[in-house]
Amino acid sequence: MPPYRLPLYHRQSPVARCINFLCAVLLTLILIAGVIFFVLWLSLRPHRPKFYLADFSIPSANRQSGLANLPVSFTVNEHNPNQKIGIHHEEIVASVFYGDQLVAKGTVMQPFYQPPKGDKPVVGQLVAAGPVPTDPVWGRFSAELAAGTVAMRLLLTSTVQFKVKIWDTKQHHMKVECDFRMNGDGTLQQQDKNKQCVLYF
Template sequence: MQEEHGPRDVPPGPEQTEPTPTKPKHKAAMVSRYRPNDSKRSFCTCLTIFLLFVGITLLVLWLVYRPYKPRFAVVSAAIYDLNVTAPPLMSTTMQFTLLIRNPNKRVSIYYDKLSAYVSYKNQAITEQLTLPPLDLQKHSTVAVSPVIGGFPVPVSVEVVNGLVMDQTYGVVGLKLILQGRLRWKAGAIKTSHYEIYVKCDVLMGLKKGFVGQVPLLGAPGCNVDI
């Protein structure tokens, strides 16, 4: 009889286990590599928010305190001398009453330097007169009445002939020119100096030989460039 052979007992051996996966060694390096980028991103975000806040604040301040240009208007004129009988020199003495208005409710205007002269056919017929410094408080108006001229100035034949002809018709058109520098002040803050140029067209009734207050036939608001 053949002996039945059963399964052989396998002697116990060391337990076979699956190898435990190891973490990549460069992970720590990866973590340390991305942390600085997160810091930079946070810094950029904070900087952007800060700049946006500053921009909004400046915009609000500008809308509240933005300065408007001053306004000039000639309200009266007088002629005391107009001598064109000795070309190429002529002499004239004139006086204009000028209203200067500050339309700003929160900003003052300081005129540190301002001068005036009279022009005819784009040629000066008086010397420049330096006006005293002027301070216009918020939303205020002042009147100045400078007497301009008094000294002979050289002029062209076109100016002499034009003035003689205009006096014959009784209507003379002149320009009062002012130029200088100004500053705006809001609270304790003053701006830098700005150049100002003012041109006032004045149309007056004037006959030859007349002296004194002359009627204004037209004196629209002056043009102001800053």
């Protein structure tokens, strides 16, 4: 029976050791680059703006001849929560609805730039087109108005682009939806003041 022998240690060739060293360095560099890119992505990732309904009114909304030609006024406060990212807005178009009935529509803001951590009021001045007594929804609208509370909806639409340092992101179509209730005198109910609106991108 041949004597038991320990396996001999085979040293790696210089070429194999060099390849292993280069692979280790490459993997380390990839890991470091991945961490750096992840941190940069977190710090430069745009956060969507926030909108709050501050005020709304239709003076003399309870008149018997309907809302046609009455002024519609509102204020929506916009806040940019980003530390280092600004927001370019194209023109903002506002639409006011009672159910599916369009009450008023028009452009309320021209293009503007919202700086980082900035706040800007979106102030709208529109003219109501209805409802009027000849509209099918007038009976329900006037009854709710007489009862002192009417569910309304304000939509703001625009196109926005985030400005990160020296480059701009792609354009996003933005829709802001503010659901609220109006008092019988055409003013915004107190509980809906400064209510956050829903933002769709």
